Amino acid sequence: MSGMFVVKIGGSLLTDKNGYCAPNKEMVRQYARTIASAWDRLRGNLILVVGGGSYGNAVPIRYNLKDASLPWKDRDLSMMTVKMFEWLSLVTEIFREEGVPCYPFQPSGFVVTDDKHPVRFFVEPVQHVLDHGVVPLFSGDLVFDLKREFIIFSSDNIPELFVDRMPLQRVVMLTDVEGVLEYAEDGLERRVIPAVTKENYREVLLCTGPSRKQDITGGMKNKLEALLRLAEQGVEGVVTSGRDASALLPALFEEKPQGTVIRPWVKRGLVEDVDRVFGL
Numbered sequence: 521m522s523g524m525f526v527v528k529i530g531g532s533l534l535t536d537k538n539g540y541c542a543p544n545k546e547m548v549r550q551y552a553r554t555i556a557s558a559w560d561r562l563r564g565n566l567i568l569v570v571g572g573g574s575y576g577n578a579v580p581i582r583y584n585l586k587d588a589s590l591p592w593k594d595r596d597l598s599m600m601t602v603k604m605f606e607w608l609s610l611v612t613e614i615f616r617e618e619g620v621p622c623y624p625f626q627p628s629g630f631v632v633t634d635d636k637h638p639v640r641f642f643v644e645p646v647q648h649v650l651d652h653g654v655v656p657l658f659s660g661d662l663v664f665d666l667k668r669e670f671i672i673f674s675s676d677n678i679p680e681l682f683v684d685r686m687p688l689q690r691v692v693m694l695t696d697v698e699g700v701l702e703y704a705e706d707g708l709e710r711r712v713i714p715a716v717t718k719e720n721y722r723e724v725l726l727c728t729g730p731s732r733k734q735d736i737t738g739g740m741k742n743k744l745e746a747l748l749r750l751a752e753q754g755v756e757g758v759v760t761s762g763r764d765a766s767a768l769l770p771a772l773f774e775e776k777p778q779g780t781v782i783r784p785w786v787k788r789g790l791v792e793d794v795d796r797v798f799g800l
């Protein structure tokens with residue numbers, strides 16, 4: 521198998537993130553057309569992840585499912601998964617219309633976590649889908665947890681599921697900002713941090729925080745932490761703007777793409793470092 525690409529398209533791009541289950545169908549279509557235009561290079565090599573946006577971040581608030589310790593009702597337990605699958609189905613249909621075959625996967629059916637960390641994940645069907653030249657499509661979901669009953673599992677954490685099972689080449693996360701930003705002291709002036717390395721990752725993490733829009737999974741901080749764990753296992757990450765869908769292709773294929781590149785390094789202990797510094 522050649523190197524695999526994982527692309528996560530942010531919910532801030534594909535939905536009206538401050539709304540309730542409000543898809544931007546035209547944007548989904550533009551992404552489908554972009555992928556169709558590079559299909560020869562991507563067939564069998566691409567895993568696609570769509571962000572939760574106004575589905576994944578609004579539904580848990582409406583149904584009290586943000587955390588299992590909240591007073592949620594039995595009849596509502598299904599609603600996160602129901603609405604996420606509605607979202608995955610819509611994306612699959614639009615991609616199909618544009619000639620890109622996708623197969624949607626529902627995470628609560630194949631991932632189990634222990635205190636938020638995935639401990640079991642059934643990868644075999646994903647491999648079958650890839651072998652048929654079809655794009656496995658993922659999102660975040662409510663996932664059952666050995667200690668916390670259930671958790672809300674962010675789409676930013678989906679790429680890590682594959683790291684031990686597939687030869688990942690690059691993980692690209694497209695979002696509504698130009699990359700990981702460093703803000704000036706007045707909080708206004710900002711610059712894109714071009715590279716995150718084992719030398720500067722601690723300072724860069726301190727620059728990151730939650731989303732300014734409706735969001736329950738940690739915004740840029742969770743994204744960067746996930747990409748750092750991948751870098752520690754030798755996988756390159758890219759965070760860049762996806763406001764123009766065509767930005768996907770240079771982010772995937774250019775040696776030095778725009779935005780922030782998280783350079784891979786192999787240094788045992790990074791995951792523990794991140795956990796200790798940020799109290800995860």
Ligand SMILES: Nc1ncnc2c1ncn2[C@@H]1O[C@H](COP(=O)(O)OP(=O)(O)OP(=O)(O)O)[C@@H](O)[C@H]1O
Nearest residue numbers: 530531532571573695701727728729731732739740
């Ligand atoms: N240092 C930072 N650099 C860039 N963005 C940051 C930083 N710190 C916090 N953010 C916030 O993180 C947001 C991007 O994360 P967010 O999770 O909202 O995006 P997304 O992945 O597109 O959406 P979704 O999680 O719905 O898929 C930015 O819009 C910004 O508000």
Ligand SMILES: C=C(C)CCOP(=O)(O)O
Nearest residue numbers: 572576660661674675737
């Ligand atoms: C999608 C779900 C269930 C939660 C939110 O995920 P994210 O916005 O993709 O981080």
